[in-house]
Amino acid sequence: MTPSARCLLLLAAMTLLNGCSSVNYYSQLASGQLHLLKAREPVEHVIADPQRPAALRKQLRNAQAARTFASKQLLLPDNASYRLYADLKRPYVVWNVFATPEFSLKPITHCFPIAGCVAYRGYYSVGGARGEAALQRQQGRDVFVSGVEAYSTLGWFDDPILNTMLTWGDERLASVIFHELAHQRVYVKDDTEFNESFANFVEQEGTRQWRAFQGLPAPDPRALLQRDQFIGLILQTRQGLETLYAQSLPAERMRQRKAATFEQMRVQYRQMRDQQWAGNTRFDPWINSPMNNAKLLPFGLYDQWVPAFAALFKQSGNDWQTFYAAVETLATLPLPERKAALRQQLADG
Structure with a gap:
């Protein structure tokens, strides 16, 4: 065709x-x-x-x-x-x-x-x-x-x-x-x-x-650590918002608490940047732009289970064929069981 x-x-x-x-x-x-x-x-x-x-x-x-x-x-x-x-x-x-x-x-x-x-x-x-x-x-x-x-x-x-x-x-x-x-x-x-x-x-x-x-050195561990810490902060903020949204609050009060949560994320980011990253501003444009729930979605979608797959790869002896076979097995599970298996990988990892 x-x-x-x-x-x-x-x-x-x-x-x-x-x-x-x-x-x-x-x-x-x-x-x-x-x-x-x-x-x-x-x-x-x-x-x-x-x-x-x-x-x-x-x-x-x-x-x-x-x-x-x-x-x-x-x-x-x-x-x-x-x-x-x-x-x-x-x-x-x-x-x-x-x-x-x-x-x-x-x-x-x-x-x-x-x-x-x-x-x-x-x-x-x-x-x-x-x-x-x-x-x-x-x-x-x-x-x-x-x-x-x-x-x-x-x-x-x-x-x-x-x-x-x-x-x-x-x-x-x-x-x-x-x-x-x-x-x-x-x-x-x-x-x-x-x-x-x-x-x-x-x-x-x-x-x-x-x-x-290619015989190149490993990536700068500081850059990888900064990336992981930044993603961790975003995921932590998501968890805080999920807890907030589970409460029965008037809409205006909810909006105030939501805005405060985003501002707290910015404050924590600046402290991390200035105290741990020697002032590296690589994530400043993202953190300083307008914020809402939808902007956090890619982090939850793209990063949530990465540590679980890393643990599974290690458990597979760092062998790609064994790893893919394990992933394909996970893929056949019903969604609740698949999520439970990934959570177990996180715990084991």
């Missing part, structure tokens, strides 16, 4: 499952994906073309080395994904819109025939994302719009390296490839926390092994 036919089939299925009111949204999904597919070209052709920028060709050569490493050493899928290149002429491939009720950290979910239910809605234009965000705000919800450099079609299509993935240097590009290929290796419908935490672990451990393979 051609890429165009697949996109039309997806659009038809989505329309039947979601009703005519959703046709415009799913049309932009299908047309956006089709535009991406048409923009693809083999990486080897770009590398061999002397008319292309030398910096691009060098970066793609390095990316292909990482792509080979991903399959041979990390045992990630060996297919045409990330052996193609597409320049979309924009900074992000999609913009995701996250939304929650005003006094809840439970995301407003959206369900799709292939990916299942996820905690965001994606748009191929920033204007579309902003329009959706405005509609969500009109309903009194907390909203956060985030640009995304890459995503996985879970093997339905051969995903390309995108120009949006090239802005952070060779190592970041390699880590994104590891992350997205991990989604092709294991994916569970309707469990974003599991999927993203698993892919995040594969990304982090894969990047560590990639550095070692």
Whole structure:
């Protein structure tokens, strides 16, 4: 089946499952994906073309080395994904819109025939994302719009390296490839926390092994510690908000306590930055921008079970094949049992 036919089939299925009111949204999904597919070209052709920028060709050569490493050493899928290149002429491939009720950290979910239910809605234009965000705000919800450099079609299509993935240097590009290929290796419908935490672990451990393979020193432990401490602070704040929202308080009082919780997070961050990080300001832009429940969602979704997967990898003897088999077993469990097993991994780890 051609890429165009697949996109039309997806659009038809989505329309039947979601009703005519959703046709415009799913049309932009299908047309956006089709535009991406048409923009693809083999990486080897770009590398061999002397008319292309030398910096691009060098970066793609390095990316292909990482792509080979991903399959041979990390045992990630060996297919045409990330052996193609597409320049979309924009900074992000999609913009995701996250939304929650005003006094809840439970995301407003959206369900799709292939990916299942996820905690965001994606748009191929920033204007579309902003329009959706405005509609969500009109309903009194907390909203956060985030640009995304890459995503996985879970093997339905051969995903390309995108120009949006090239802005952070060779190592970041390699880590994104590891992350997205991990989604092709294991994916569970309707469990974003599991999927993203698993892919995040594969990304982090894969990047560590990639550095070692190249003979590079381990990442600066101070930077890793700062990242972990920052994420820990965000998760701690989420827990505090969950406790707050479980209380029966008048709306205005709840808003005051909510604002105070976010301000306490900022105070704790500045103390940590100034007293433990020697004033490193890497997270200042994020912490100082407007705050709400939806802005915290990616942390709970992408990081919650990473330590559990790290413990499982260690328990698997640091062997990728054994680890993936254990993850696949977890994926077959009903959701409550899967969460209980991950919590046990946290405790054991």
